[in-house]
Amino acid sequence: MDTSPAGPGPAFRGGEAEGSLAPVERRLRLSMMSGVLALAVLVLAIKAVAWWLTGSRGLFSDAIESVANVVTGGFAVFTAWWAGRPPDASHPYGHGRLEEFSAGFEGLVLFLAGIGIVREALPHLVDPAPLVRLEDGIGLALVAGALNGVVGTALVLRGRRLGAPVLTGEGVHLLSDTLTTAGVVVGLVLVRATGMPWIDTLVALLVGAAILASGVRLLAAAGRRLLDRQxxxxxxxxxxxxxxxxxxxxxxxxxxxxxxxxxxxxxxxxxxxxxxxxxxxxxxxxxxxxxxxxxxxxxxxxxxxxxxxxxxxxxxxxxxxxxxxxxxxxxxxxxxxxxxxxxxxAPDEPDACLMAQREASRRVSEARAGSRAARK
The missing domain is CATH 3.30.70.1350 (Cation efflux protein, cytoplasmic domain)
Known part of the structure; x- marks a missing residue:
């Protein structure tokens, strides 16, 4: 009987033999992200029309966030296609790490959009412009917010079930967009009731700050995953x-x-x-x-x-x-x-294999350092 210990076992993979997502699930992810991109374009058009009709800085800030949705949505479609590919000789661990970059890219876009909105809105806080056709703007904003809310909720639930940060990130982004749209609508209602247009500019500043904070959170979450934080x-x-x-x-x-x-x-x-x-x-x-x-x-x-x-x-x-x-x-x-x-x-019994590998690595590192020093 062979009593020698075995070496490291092979990697056992769930799903397909290649260790990737099943084809049906890959197609589902890609179709969902394509749908998000189409939604982003539609919502951007609605918000742009609402801003054009009213001149609202709040609706302008909301439209800028939708621009970010279109940019990140396009990258997310590419990510959903690439990350679902099976491992190959060049990428033996698969291509899923791109999803973390996608979430980080989305965070960066939101961060920059938030800074841009705040910078653009500040001058109008002192000298706000009058607003027109508020009823039309409010109605269009409500339609856009409802669309984002429904799709965002579906993406978050699906992303958490699949453990897919790109889906979850897009869903959180859309829900954040829904909340900011709701804030803009409240601001427009207050402007209509009080006749004070500076309220709209104040709402735009708050929207910009919220978008900036959302970008920071997504960047931090993506960074933790890229650094393999436990x-x-x-x-x-x-x-x-x-x-x-x-x-x-x-x-x-x-x-x-x-x-x-x-x-x-x-x-x-x-x-x-x-x-x-x-x-x-x-x-x-x-x-x-x-x-x-x-x-x-x-x-x-x-x-x-x-x-x-x-x-x-x-x-x-x-x-x-x-x-x-x-x-x-x-x-x-x-x-x-x-x-x-x-x-x-055990606390007093470090793993022998790990300690041997670390000791070997230390010796190699010292030898390389010595070799470099000798060449100098």
Missing amino acids: EAPLIGRLAAALERRRRPERIEIHLLRARRTGAVVMVDFHLTLPRYWSLERVHEEQHELATELIEELGEPAEILVHPDPCTPALCARCAVEPCPVRAAPATVRETWDPSRLVGHR
Whole structure:
């Protein structure tokens, strides 16, 4: 019997064999983003007409946001097409990371639009122009807001279900547009009731500030994902799934890591198994656990399991019976909570594989630095 530990297991992928989204889902994403772009063009036309009829600075700021919607909507259509492509030789992890750039691009466009609106509206706060045909402008704004509200809500719900930041970002953007349109309408109603046109300019400044803040939030969220910041909710879901699928033979899990690449969740962790198992049995256990974890997540994922052999130090935490190599009775059962799974096997027992890789990297780095210094 082969008792040597296995190397890192293959990445197990949900969805198609290529690890990408199913063709139906890819087409759905693309059609949704194309619909968003068409909606953005229609809403922009409605708001532009409303601004042209009334001369309202508030409606002008709302129309500028719709210009941003058209620009980012066009990029989002390209993103939905490109990010859904299967992995290839040049992009073995797939193309989903482009979705993070798309969300960041949208945030940048909103940020710049907000600054432009504030800059344009400030002079009119002191010398506001009279407004005309307010009833027509209010009616058109309400139609535009209703369209954005319905589509934005649908996109947010769909994006969260698919784990697609490009869809969620577009949905949040449209809902933000709906709220700002509502604010503009309230401002126009107040102008009509009071005869004070400066209220409209004040609303335009508030709209610009809101758009700017929305852009900052989207930029920050995209930055966190691009920097692979650990998502606490995702780690919590993974820990709960691993706890539910726990077996005595799955002695211990450590160094759990996860990130998203578009709609695909990338997960890797170290799994401690009995050291007397054969390579074939270790591989079967890796495959089974990875498949179970994808089913628990309920979304496309790639799971990389690194098997580690058990050591005598783990006997107290191991419930495998009968065990031909047990050195001590089982006395402890730890809960697989997130804080436990993301760390090393034990506080005083850093992972040997990881430490060996880091030590090798350190030596290589020192050798390269020495070589550069010698050439100088």
